[in-house]
Amino acid sequence: MSVRHLHLRGVPISALLLVLVACGAPAANTSSSPAASARSESAAAAAQSATAAFPLTIKHEAGETTITTAPTRVVTIGDEITEVVAALGIKPVGVAGRMQGGVVGGALGKTNYYTAEQIGAPTFVGSVTEPNIEAVAALNPDLILYLNYDDTIYSALAQIAPTLGYDLGKQARWQSVIVEIGRIWGREAQAAQVVRDFQADRDALRAELASIAAQSPRVTLLYLPDAQTTFVFNQEFALGGLIQDLGFTPTPPPDVPLENGLATISAEALATLDTDSVLTLRIAADGALERYPVEDVLDSLNVPVRRYVINPEQPYTGPISEQAYLENFAKLLKEQ
Amino acid sequence: MAVASTTRFQRGPARPGLLRIAALPALVAALLLSVMASIVFGAADIRGETVWAALTAFDGTTEHLIIRTLRVPRALISMVVGAALGVAGGIMQGLTRNPLADPTILGLSAGAAFAVVAGVALLNIASLTAYTWFALAGAGATALSVYGLSAIGRDGPTPLKLTIAGAALTALLSSLTTGILIFNQRTLEEVRFWLAGSVAGRDLALLLHVLPYMGIGMALALALGRRITTLALGDDVARGLGQRTLWVKSLAVIAVVLLAGSAVAVAGPIGFVGLVIPHVVRFFVGSDYRWILPYAALLGAILLVLADVAARLVLQPLELPVGVMTALLGGPLFIYLAQHKVRG
Numbered sequence: 001m002s003v004r005h006l007h008l009r010g011v012p013i014s015a016l017l018l019v020l021v022a023c024g025a026p027a028a029n030t031s032s033s034p035a036a037s038a039r040s041e042s043a044a045a046a047a048q049s050a051t052a053a054f055p056l057t058i059k060h061e062a063g064e065t066t067i068t069t070a071p072t073r074v075v076t077i078g079d080e081i082t083e084v085v086a087a088l089g090i091k092p093v094g095v096a097g098r099m100q101g102g103v104v105g106g107a108l109g110k111t112n113y114y115t116a117e118q119i120g121a122p123t124f125v126g127s128v129t130e131p132n133i134e135a136v137a138a139l140n141p142d143l144i145l146y147l148n149y150d151d152t153i154y155s156a157l158a159q160i161a162p163t164l165g166y167d168l169g170k171q172a173r174w175q176s177v178i179v180e181i182g183r184i185w186g187r188e189a190q191a192a193q194v195v196r197d198f199q200a201d202r203d204a205l206r207a208e209l210a211s212i213a214a215q216s217p218r219v220t221l222l223y224l225p226d227a228q229t230t231f232v233f234n235q236e237f238a239l240g241g242l243i244q245d246l247g248f249t250p251t252p253p254p255d256v257p258l259e260n261g262l263a264t265i266s267a268e269a270l271a272t273l274d275t276d277s278v279l280t281l282r283i284a285a286d287g288a289l290e291r292y293p294v295e296d297v298l299d300s301l302n303v304p305v306r307r308y309v310i311n312p313e314q315p316y317t318g319p320i321s322e323q324a325y326l327e328n329f330a331k332l333l334k335e336q
Numbered sequence: 337m338a339v340a341s342t343t344r345f346q347r348g349p350a351r352p353g354l355l356r357i358a359a360l361p362a363l364v365a366a367l368l369l370s371v372m373a374s375i376v377f378g379a380a381d382i383r384g385e386t387v388w389a390a391l392t393a394f395d396g397t398t399e400h401l402i403i404r405t406l407r408v409p410r411a412l413i414s415m416v417v418g419a420a421l422g423v424a425g426g427i428m429q430g431l432t433r434n435p436l437a438d439p440t441i442l443g444l445s446a447g448a449a450f451a452v453v454a455g456v457a458l459l460n461i462a463s464l465t466a467y468t469w470f471a472l473a474g475a476g477a478t479a480l481s482v483y484g485l486s487a488i489g490r491d492g493p494t495p496l497k498l499t500i501a502g503a504a505l506t507a508l509l510s511s512l513t514t515g516i517l518i519f520n521q522r523t524l525e526e527v528r529f530w531l532a533g534s535v536a537g538r539d540l541a542l543l544l545h546v547l548p549y550m551g552i553g554m555a556l557a558l559a560l561g562r563r564i565t566t567l568a569l570g571d572d573v574a575r576g577l578g579q580r581t582l583w584v585k586s587l588a589v590i591a592v593v594l595l596a597g598s599a600v601a602v603a604g605p606i607g608f609v610g611l612v613i614p615h616v617v618r619f620f621v622g623s624d625y626r627w628i629l630p631y632a633a634l635l636g637a638i639l640l641v642l643a644d645v646a647a648r649l650v651l652q653p654l655e656l657p658v659g660v661m662t663a664l665l666g667g668p669l670f671i672y673l674a675q676h677k678v679r680g
Contacts, residue, residue, distance in 0.1 A: 097521070098521040102519075104519070126518075127518065127519070127520075127521035128521065129521065129524075130518045225526075226530065227464050227536075227537030227539075228534045228537030228538070229529050253653060263654065264655070265653050265654060266378070266380075266648060266653050267402075267406055267536070268379035268380035268402050268407075268648075269379050269652075269653035270398075271380040271382075283526070290462070290463045290464065292537060293406055293409070293539055294537070297398060297401050297402055297406065300396060312522050312525075312526075313522070
C-alpha cells in the first residue's frame, strides 16, 4: 500500500497543524488535558490486565508490519502520534516533534503542551520532517510510530525497528488508530474507553449547541498562519471534522478545490463566502496579535467572526488535543 | 559564476536618443495600465464601476475592502519592489560586468533570510514589521561584508572578487538558515511562507517604512548611470578616463543594498526580476546605463505587477506565490541568455 502524502505547499500537514495549538485559553488547555488523561488512566488501570497475542500483524498507511514481541522502547515521530500513545499510558523513549529548544539526543526543551506525567522524559530526536535517524537508532527502539509520509525516512526508520506509519489528518482517524495501536499492548479496551469518553464529551457539546446549529449551521473554518496565507478546511480534515462533530457544516467558499479536506485560497475568495459564521485560527505571538488585511474583509461579511488563538506547540489532532479543540470551538460557537 | 566578456552582452542594437525618450512615456502608460489591471482583476469578480467607487467613494463593503486593503497595496508594492529589483539588477550587471549577475550576488536575499530566521528562532519576532526591519538589517550587513571581503587586496573590489565573496557568504548564510530551520520546526512553520516571497497580505504601512531607503537608493542609482556606463568598460578604462572607481563602486553597492535590501525586506526573496529585466532593457536601449536604469525601473515594475496578476488568476481561487510566476516567466529567458549571451 503506498503512503499518501499530506503536504500543503511543501509543508507537511503535521507541521501546519502544529501551529494550531490552543494558546488563547491556557487554563482551558491545561484543564482539559489532565481531565482527558485522568479519565484515560483510570480506564487504563482497568484494562491493563489484557495481554496481546504475538506475532501481531498491523495494517497501516505505510503497509503491513508484524510485531513479534510486546514493545518496551517506543519512539514516536510526530506530536499527534505521541499523543495517541500517551493516551494509552505508554511513555515513549524518544519523540520527534515541534517542541521549541529540543536538543537532538538530549532533552525535549521547553514544551508547554504535554506534561511529564503524560509522556515521561523522552529523548528528543528531531523534527517531524527531519527526524535524526542516528538519534532514533541510538535509543535502540523496538517499535517506531511515524506520522509523516516521506518514503525515504520511512524506509530508514523501518531498518531500525518495526515502523508503523499513520495519516492522522483524516477526520477522526486517531479514534481507529488508537484502538489499532492499543492491540500491541493488549490495551484495546482502554483505547476504546478513551474513544468512548471523547465521543461522550463530543455528543454532550453537540447537544448543547443543537439549537445554535439549527439556526446557523454553516461555519467556515480558516487558518491564518501569516498575513499572506489563508487556509480553509472541510470535514475531511481533522479540524473541519470537529466542526461537523459539533453539529455544524464546515463551509468553504464555493468552487474551491480542496485536497484532503484543505486548501490555500486567495483572501479575495472570501468575498463569495456564503456562511453563517467564521472561525479563524491564529497562532499566538508574544504580545498582541497582528491584524491581517484579510480580517478586515472577514469583518465586512456581516457574519460573526470568532478568533481562536492557538498554542504553536499543540498538535492538530489526537485524543488530548481534539478534546481541547472541541471545548474551545464549542465555547466560541456559543458566543452571540 | 563566470565573468563574461564586457562586449557581447553590453552591446545591443543602437537606438536614436529621440526614440528612447519617446518610449519612456509609453512605458509609464503601460505601467499605469498594469497597475489598473492589478486592481481590477483578481480572484473576486468585481465590476469596473465598483472598483472605481472603492477608490473614490469607499463604503466599507466587502468588495470595496478587497480593492482597498488587498489589491491596491499589493499593486503598489509590486510596482515599487519590481522597480527596485530591476534597477538593482542593472547596477549589479554593470558593476560586475557579469550578464548573469543579480542583486542576490551580494548575498542580500541570503542575509535577509538568515536575519529573519534567526530573529524568529532566537528573539521570537512575529510581526511582518519586525521581519521587515530584520531583513533590511540582514541584507545590509551581508552586502557590506561581501564588499568588505572583496575589497581585501591590492586590486580592491573587482567584479570577480565581488562575485566570489557574494557566493561564499550566500552559501554560508543559507547553510546556517537551513540549520536553524531543521532544528527548530516552529521557526520553519512561521517563516516558510515569508521565504517563498510574496507581495500579498502586506499593508501600505510596511511599504512606507522602507520607502525612504528605496527613494534614496533610486536617486543614487539614477545619478550613477553615466559612471556605471564608464565602469562597465573596465576598471582600467574607467580610471584612464579619470573616474574614481572605488567611489563609484562603493556608491553603487550602497544603492543596490538600499534598493534590493528594501525590496527583500517587504516582499521576501523574489528572483529573476533583477536578472532578466536589464537584459530585456539592454536589447532595446543599448548599453548606456543612463537609459538602462530608468527603463529597468519601469519594466521591472511592469513585470512584477503582471506576474502578481497572473499568480492570482492562473489557479483562482487558489494563488501561486509571485516568485513562482517570475521564475516561470524568467526561467526560459534565463536559459536563453545563458546559452546565447555569454560568449568569449
